[in-house]
Amino acid sequence: MEVRFTLNGREVSCSLVGSELLLDVLRGPLGHRGTKEGCGKGECGACTVQVDGHPFNACLLPAAEVEGRAVTTIEGLAPAPGELSPEQQAFVEAGGIQCGFCTPGMIMASKALLDADPDPADADIRHALVGNLCRCTGYAQIIESVRRAAALRGEGS
Amino acid sequence: MTYMGTSPTRPDAAAKATGRAEYISDAVRPGMLHGAIRFSEHAHARILRIDTSKAERIPGVRAVITAENTPEVRLGFLRDNLALKKGKVRQFRDEIAAVAAIDPDIAAEAAAAIEVEYEPLPAVFDPIEALAEGAPLVHDVDPRGRPVTSNLMPVHFRHFSGDVEKARAASAYVAEGEWSTPLIQQTCMGTAGCIAEFDPQMNLTVWAKTQIPFLAQRDFNGALAQMGLRNKNARVIVPALGGGFGTGLDTHCYEYISILLAWKTGKPVKVQYNRDQEFAYLSPRQSATVRMAQGCDRDGRLTFRHVHVVQDNGAYGSWGATYPSVMLLPATSLYRVPNIYFDCELVYTNNTYAQAMRGYGNPELTFALESNLDQLAEEAGIDAAQLRLINCNEPNEVTPMGLKVATCGLRECLEQTAERLDWDNKRGAPDGTARGVGMASLIHVGGSGRIYRSDASGVILRFDDWGNLYLSSGGVEMGQGLHSSLQIVAADAIGVAPDRVFINQTDTSTCPWDVGTHASRGAFTACNALLMGATKLRDKVFRAAVELYPQLVEEALRKQRKRDPDAPAPSFDWRSRIDADAFDLREGQVFLSNTDDPVLRVDLGKLIRAAHFRDGGGQMFTVEAFYDPPSELPDWEQGQGNMSACYTFGTQGVEVEVDTDTGDVRILKMAAVLDVGKVINPQILRGQTIGALAQGVGYALYEEVKTERGRILNPNFTDYKIPTAVEMDFPIELEFVETDEPTGPYGAKGIGEPGLVPTAPAIANAIADAVGVRIHDLPITPEKLLAALRAKNEEAT
Structure with a gap:
C-alpha cells in the first residue's frame, strides 16, 4: 500500500x-535521519515528531496512520538555510545540547508544548518533557532552553 | 584573555539542533551489510553443537560465522575474552555466532535460526560464593592454557601505610560497616554500534563509538594480526558519539564480529544495538561491596581507615576491572588519615561482565567512606561538617598515596556547602518533620590519571591560506564540550576568533595520538598540548612577519594615501620596532604590540598568503605539540604514586524530605561546590556538573540492573528508571571555586566525572539526618527505606 502525507510542508508518498512505523519510513526511504531512535518503544522520546501539531513518538506510530496528515520533523523547523527556528536557537544559546542525541526529540516536544501554551510555567515544561530522556544535562539547561524559546517566539510574533 | 570564562556557542550545537549531526546509527556505507549476533541462552554451559545450516539458507544472508570458521580473536587487557566463544559460554550474553545479511531484519531472523545445543554447567553468581572452595570455575584455564584454581582475578591493588591495628586500638571513637552499590547501566542515549570495512588492499576502517580511538587502533591491528592479515592497518573514525560515560573505554566483541563479517563478505558490515540489546549485551558499571572502618581521637582527628572491597566483575575482564586504581584516591587521600589499609578482591562470576563508567570506582568507595564518616561523627558527638573540616585536605600536601596536591579548595567547598544548606540550623534539627540535610565530598584526578605508560595528548594546528585554524586532536567529543574548550583556549592562546577555529573529526589517520577521553582528562591534556602548540604556531607566524609585515604595511599605507591623501602618518616609527618578539596576533590580525592603529594591523590570511606565494620558496603554517602530564604510573601493589598532575575536590549537600508512609524521598535542594581550578566555559561546566549530579541522583535513588541467575530482568527504560525532568525538579545551587591550578591549561582542572561522585552518600546522609535510619545498599528505594523505618519503630516499641 501507499501512504501519502505532508512532511515538513511538502507532499510525500x-x-x-x-x-x-513512521520512524522507519522517515529514517529509511524518506531519508530524514534527524529523528533519532533511542529505544524503539516509546520510552525515551528521541523520535518525537509533530503530527498535525501534536507530539508523537514516531517509533510507536504506524506509518499508515499519518495518511493525509501533516508531519513535522526536526528538519522542517529552520526557516531558511543557515537559520534556526526559535526553539533550535534557544537550545543552542542556553546550553540545552550536550551529546545531542536527545536534542531533536527534545526540541520537537518543546515546540509542541509552546504551540499549545506560549508561556508555560517551569512545572508545565518539566511535565511536557517527562517522556524525553536525557543522560547528559540533568535537564536544568534544557528547561532554561524552553523558557528562552518561549521568549524568542514572543519577540518574533 | 577574551574568551576564557565565557560561553560562546559550542561548535557542534547547530548541527545537533537541526538533526544533522551524524551518529553511528545514522551512518551508511555503499554496499553495506547488516550484522546480527546470536547470544548465549545459558549463564554457564558447554557448547555441544552449533548448526548454522538453516540460517545460511535464508535469502539475503551473506555470511554466518562461528568460532569454528573464523580465526580466534582474543580481547581484553587480560586476554580472557574471545570475539566468538569456543567450547563454553560463561554469561548470558556470550557471542556464539553472527550473521551478515542485506538488511537488519533478515540478519536478525538468520541469527535466531541458528541452532545451538548446550550442556548446562553449574554456575556462580555471587562473588563471595565464587571465592568459596569448590565453587564452579568461570575460567578453568588462563589465556595461555594453564589451569586456574580460583575465580579471583589476577589484578592487585593495595595500600598499607602506618599501623592500622595500633591506631584502631588507640582511637577514642570507631565506626564501621558494610556498604554495597549496584550494577548500573550507562544508558547513553545513542546506542552502541560500528561499521567495519576493508579496502581492496585489506586495510581496515572502523567507524567506532569509542573514547579510545588510538588504543582501539592498536586493538584492531592486533585482531588483524590474529586473522593472519600481516602488515595491514586499522583506521578508526569517530562519529558523533551520543554519550560515552565509559562505554567507549574498551573495544567490544561486537566490533571484532563486525570486522570478521566484513572480512568474510568483502563488504562493509554494520552492527547496531537497539535499546534492549544495549541493556542486555553491553557491559554495565560494576557492583561493589565495601567494608569500611574509620576512627578518630577525642578532638575528631582521623586516626585510621580500613577498607576492604569485593567486586563482582562478571565473566570477563574489561578495563572496568581496574576500578580499584581510582578507589585508591579517596581511600588514601580524601581527608587526612595517617594509617590506612586498602585491599580488594575482583571476582569472576557468571554474571554479565562489567566495564567502565564515569567516576570509575570512586562513587562506590566514596559512598561507603562518606556514609561511615557520618556514623563516626555521631559516635564522637561531633558535627558531621565539623569533622570533615577538622580533617580537611589543604593545598601543598602530599597524601599517604604520594599524591602531590598543589591546589586544594576543599575547605571552601565544605564551608560554602554548609552555608548554602543552612547547615547549622537544619542539621539534626528536631523540627517534627522528616526533613534532613547531609553532605559528602570528593577527590578525583584533575590532571588526567596515569594508568598507562603514556598519558599524553597530541595536537596538530594548521592555518589555511585564509587564516582559518584547523585543529586535530585525538580526543573525543562525547557531548561533554571538549571541542568548545579547545575552541576557547585556541582563540585566546593563538589569537583568532572562536568561529575561525575548526576542529577536525577524530580519525586515527589524520589526528595525533591521544590515550583516550577518560579520567576527566580530555580538556586538561588536549588544551595543555594546544597551549604548547600555540606558542610554536605564533612564533612561526611572527618570524614570517619580520620579513613580510613591512611590505604588507607599506602596501596598506599606499592604498590609504590613494584613498585619502591627507591621512595622518602612523603615530610611531613602526619600522624600527620590527622584531619577532614585538608582534602580536589577536582576532586574526597581526600587529606590533602596543598599537591599535588599524593601518598597522595586517590580516593574518594576507600574511599567510604572502608567505605561501613568496618568491624563492613559500612556507606553510603547521605545528604539532605533544603533552604528557607531570605524573607517575603508580605501583599498584603498594598503592603509591602521584597518578595525576593535579586533583579536583568538591562537596555536595542535599536537603531531603522523606514520606514516612511511603518511603519516598523528595530532594528539596542541592548544593554543589567544586574546585575546578579555573572555569573555561561556564555554561558547559554547569551542564557537565548538573548532568553528573543527575546521574548521581539516579545512582542513589533509582537505578539498578536487576539480574536473576545471570539474566538481566529489566532491559528497558520502563523497568530501569533514570531521572527525568520531573525527578530533577529541585533547586541546585552551583558554585565553582577557582584555585588556579599551575599545571592546568589557564589554571583549569578536569571536571568530567566528579559531579556524580559524592551525590549518593550526601543523599544517604541527609536521609539519616531526616529519619534516623541509614540505608547501606544503593539504590535507596522506598521499599528499603520503609522496611528500615518499620524495623526502627519496632525496636522503639
Missing part, C-alpha cells in the same frame, strides 16, 4: 509493505 511512500510505499509500505506491512506495518512499518
Whole structure:
C-alpha cells in the first residue's frame, strides 16, 4: 500500500509493505535521519515528531496512520538555510545540547508544548518533557532552553 | 584573555539542533551489510553443537560465522575474552555466532535460526560464593592454557601505610560497616554500534563509538594480526558519539564480529544495538561491596581507615576491572588519615561482565567512606561538617598515596556547602518533620590519571591560506564540550576568533595520538598540548612577519594615501620596532604590540598568503605539540604514586524530605561546590556538573540492573528508571571555586566525572539526618527505606 502525507510542508508518498512505523519510513526511504531512535518503544522520546501539531513518538506510530496528515520533523523547523527556528536557537544559546542525541526529540516536544501554551510555567515544561530522556544535562539547561524559546517566539510574533 | 570564562556557542550545537549531526546509527556505507549476533541462552554451559545450516539458507544472508570458521580473536587487557566463544559460554550474553545479511531484519531472523545445543554447567553468581572452595570455575584455564584454581582475578591493588591495628586500638571513637552499590547501566542515549570495512588492499576502517580511538587502533591491528592479515592497518573514525560515560573505554566483541563479517563478505558490515540489546549485551558499571572502618581521637582527628572491597566483575575482564586504581584516591587521600589499609578482591562470576563508567570506582568507595564518616561523627558527638573540616585536605600536601596536591579548595567547598544548606540550623534539627540535610565530598584526578605508560595528548594546528585554524586532536567529543574548550583556549592562546577555529573529526589517520577521553582528562591534556602548540604556531607566524609585515604595511599605507591623501602618518616609527618578539596576533590580525592603529594591523590570511606565494620558496603554517602530564604510573601493589598532575575536590549537600508512609524521598535542594581550578566555559561546566549530579541522583535513588541467575530482568527504560525532568525538579545551587591550578591549561582542572561522585552518600546522609535510619545498599528505594523505618519503630516499641 501507499501512504501519502505532508512532511515538513511538502507532499510525500511512500510505499509500505506491512506495518512499518513512521520512524522507519522517515529514517529509511524518506531519508530524514534527524529523528533519532533511542529505544524503539516509546520510552525515551528521541523520535518525537509533530503530527498535525501534536507530539508523537514516531517509533510507536504506524506509518499508515499519518495518511493525509501533516508531519513535522526536526528538519522542517529552520526557516531558511543557515537559520534556526526559535526553539533550535534557544537550545543552542542556553546550553540545552550536550551529546545531542536527545536534542531533536527534545526540541520537537518543546515546540509542541509552546504551540499549545506560549508561556508555560517551569512545572508545565518539566511535565511536557517527562517522556524525553536525557543522560547528559540533568535537564536544568534544557528547561532554561524552553523558557528562552518561549521568549524568542514572543519577540518574533 | 577574551574568551576564557565565557560561553560562546559550542561548535557542534547547530548541527545537533537541526538533526544533522551524524551518529553511528545514522551512518551508511555503499554496499553495506547488516550484522546480527546470536547470544548465549545459558549463564554457564558447554557448547555441544552449533548448526548454522538453516540460517545460511535464508535469502539475503551473506555470511554466518562461528568460532569454528573464523580465526580466534582474543580481547581484553587480560586476554580472557574471545570475539566468538569456543567450547563454553560463561554469561548470558556470550557471542556464539553472527550473521551478515542485506538488511537488519533478515540478519536478525538468520541469527535466531541458528541452532545451538548446550550442556548446562553449574554456575556462580555471587562473588563471595565464587571465592568459596569448590565453587564452579568461570575460567578453568588462563589465556595461555594453564589451569586456574580460583575465580579471583589476577589484578592487585593495595595500600598499607602506618599501623592500622595500633591506631584502631588507640582511637577514642570507631565506626564501621558494610556498604554495597549496584550494577548500573550507562544508558547513553545513542546506542552502541560500528561499521567495519576493508579496502581492496585489506586495510581496515572502523567507524567506532569509542573514547579510545588510538588504543582501539592498536586493538584492531592486533585482531588483524590474529586473522593472519600481516602488515595491514586499522583506521578508526569517530562519529558523533551520543554519550560515552565509559562505554567507549574498551573495544567490544561486537566490533571484532563486525570486522570478521566484513572480512568474510568483502563488504562493509554494520552492527547496531537497539535499546534492549544495549541493556542486555553491553557491559554495565560494576557492583561493589565495601567494608569500611574509620576512627578518630577525642578532638575528631582521623586516626585510621580500613577498607576492604569485593567486586563482582562478571565473566570477563574489561578495563572496568581496574576500578580499584581510582578507589585508591579517596581511600588514601580524601581527608587526612595517617594509617590506612586498602585491599580488594575482583571476582569472576557468571554474571554479565562489567566495564567502565564515569567516576570509575570512586562513587562506590566514596559512598561507603562518606556514609561511615557520618556514623563516626555521631559516635564522637561531633558535627558531621565539623569533622570533615577538622580533617580537611589543604593545598601543598602530599597524601599517604604520594599524591602531590598543589591546589586544594576543599575547605571552601565544605564551608560554602554548609552555608548554602543552612547547615547549622537544619542539621539534626528536631523540627517534627522528616526533613534532613547531609553532605559528602570528593577527590578525583584533575590532571588526567596515569594508568598507562603514556598519558599524553597530541595536537596538530594548521592555518589555511585564509587564516582559518584547523585543529586535530585525538580526543573525543562525547557531548561533554571538549571541542568548545579547545575552541576557547585556541582563540585566546593563538589569537583568532572562536568561529575561525575548526576542529577536525577524530580519525586515527589524520589526528595525533591521544590515550583516550577518560579520567576527566580530555580538556586538561588536549588544551595543555594546544597551549604548547600555540606558542610554536605564533612564533612561526611572527618570524614570517619580520620579513613580510613591512611590505604588507607599506602596501596598506599606499592604498590609504590613494584613498585619502591627507591621512595622518602612523603615530610611531613602526619600522624600527620590527622584531619577532614585538608582534602580536589577536582576532586574526597581526600587529606590533602596543598599537591599535588599524593601518598597522595586517590580516593574518594576507600574511599567510604572502608567505605561501613568496618568491624563492613559500612556507606553510603547521605545528604539532605533544603533552604528557607531570605524573607517575603508580605501583599498584603498594598503592603509591602521584597518578595525576593535579586533583579536583568538591562537596555536595542535599536537603531531603522523606514520606514516612511511603518511603519516598523528595530532594528539596542541592548544593554543589567544586574546585575546578579555573572555569573555561561556564555554561558547559554547569551542564557537565548538573548532568553528573543527575546521574548521581539516579545512582542513589533509582537505578539498578536487576539480574536473576545471570539474566538481566529489566532491559528497558520502563523497568530501569533514570531521572527525568520531573525527578530533577529541585533547586541546585552551583558554585565553582577557582584555585588556579599551575599545571592546568589557564589554571583549569578536569571536571568530567566528579559531579556524580559524592551525590549518593550526601543523599544517604541527609536521609539519616531526616529519619534516623541509614540505608547501606544503593539504590535507596522506598521499599528499603520503609522496611528500615518499620524495623526502627519496632525496636522503639
